[in-house]
Amino acid sequence: MSEDLPHHTGQRLRSARRQRGMSLRTLAGLSGLSIGFLSMVENGQRHLDRTGHITALADALRIAPTELTGRPFAPNDSATESAHEAVPAIRLALMGMHLGQPPDQAPPSGPAMALNARVAEANRLYHGCDYGTLARKLPTLLGELHVAVEHAPPSGRPELLRLLADAYHPACTMLLKYLGYPDLAFIAVTRAAEATAELDNPLRTALSGFFHAHVLMSAGSPDLALARAEQAADEVERHLGDPVAYALLGELHLIRAACLTQDVRRSGAHRTREVNEHLAEAATLADRTGETKAWHLNFGPTNVGIHYVSLNTDLGRYGHAVAASGGVRPPVLDAPGRAAAFHADLGRSLAHLRGRGPDAVTELLAAERTAPQRIHANPMVRETVSALVDRPLPSRTARELRALAHRMGVQS
Structure with missing residues (x-):
């Protein structure tokens, strides 16, 4: 469990880098992240709260992303x-x-x-x-x-x-x-x-590819995940006579967009354009399918809206993420996991905007109320909570945030 590792992600990053005899300059060159940013992460002045950064650093260090996030976390x-x-x-x-x-x-x-x-x-x-x-x-x-x-x-x-x-x-x-x-x-x-x-069954095979892509992406290989998702999407597009195929194709557009957000080595403008193209395709398909539970998933306009928030958060487009949240109504799905993801990612984005710390805490608390087990285990949320604890906040908000940090097992 993670209690046996250095507590802060920055400490784990420094430990992994030094074990490999790698300088900050070398790590910056391999990961595509700046020396200054990495130095601040290692010193606890910045937090690794974007999945793409974790993936890039794990790839550069030739370790699993979990070695940086400290997962699995000790249950709290x-x-x-x-x-x-x-x-x-x-x-x-x-x-x-x-x-x-x-x-x-x-x-x-x-x-x-x-x-x-x-x-x-x-x-x-x-x-x-x-x-x-x-x-x-x-x-x-x-x-x-x-x-x-x-x-x-x-x-x-x-x-x-x-x-x-x-x-x-x-x-x-x-x-x-x-x-x-x-x-x-x-x-x-x-x-x-x-x-x-x-x-x-071709559609069932494509569904299997969808889950394989999730595993590859979370294991730190967005390129392989993207290739697997594209292969599955090609299979679905050959069998669009089946009405439920459109929902599966929509989910595959969403996961391809998620894979792209993790590839920090692509130019920012190019990556954002590709992500937006997949989101637009998914939105078009969602208009066709409406809200559906096909394949035990939750595809439809609401889930696409939730992805607009989460993917813009992972791209560091925090203002865009907050703007995209306005028309999203997660309770429509009757899926606490998706609702919690919406509130958590909105909170993560708000935490990066000047003067929005109290709003960020409100959203993170809403996420926890909706699905505590999911939120307590989310490494990006844990990083955000850890960062917010160190900020000046209104006294009531600060107390609520400290209580959340305690329930998550997060220390400042």
Whole structure:
């Protein structure tokens, strides 16, 4: 856990750089970031609160991004602690089961519809950011699905394979983004791809590519992630006769935009233009689909609006992010995870604007109320909270911020 590492991201950066015998000048040249900025980060005067900066530095140092962010973080609340406690059982489930393995137990009792309902519940728990409950349920659910697949007659096997893939996907994203175990997330997405490959369904294959891109991006390889997402999008565009294909294509435009925000070596203007092009394509598709839960996702105009805020934040276009937030109504989605992301990213942007510190704290507190487990585990939010704690703020705001920092386990 991260308590065994230097506490501040800047300290972790300095430690990694010195271990490699690398000067600040060399690191600046390799990462595309300035010597002055890196010096201030190492001295605690600036914070690494943009994913693209973390990715560029990790790539230059040849380390995983988690070595800079300190993930997985030590749990600071009972629900998050419960999720981490379930990880060993999830690890065994992921490593110990694969398609074609002879089942050593009888198939689960009850109709296949019961498994369908449990997979839908797993996806609801994920979108609701109840990671503790989801983590506890996953090992048994994955085990029973594997047994059901291997016992199924040929006619019933495809539906069970779809359910198996749909159970692996929330496992992947929970482990990857919110608990901080990218290697386990890669196993989960690989297991899902194995089930999908047997289905021989182009759209399902593209969906698998979407989740693979998420893993590659979070593991610090936006170039590979972008290539994987583009490959998946090409597949979807060949099968647009299916109405739900438009929602998947829209999500693939969003993840391609996210990949581009992490590539700090592209010229700023070129990168911003490409991001905006993908956002515009996604907005056009969202107008066609409306709000939809296809593929257990949340594509539609609201999610595109949330991405306008988050991606402009990651590009350092803080004023644009705040301006884009005006018409976004996250409750429309009934997905606490997306609502929390909106408030958190808006708070991150406000924290960079002169005189908007109190507004930033308001948004960060709203994000925590909406999905505390997600927000407590977000390294960019933790950096923002740490930066705000050191600023002069109205007394009530300062007290609320210190309380938030304490609940997150963040020290100034």
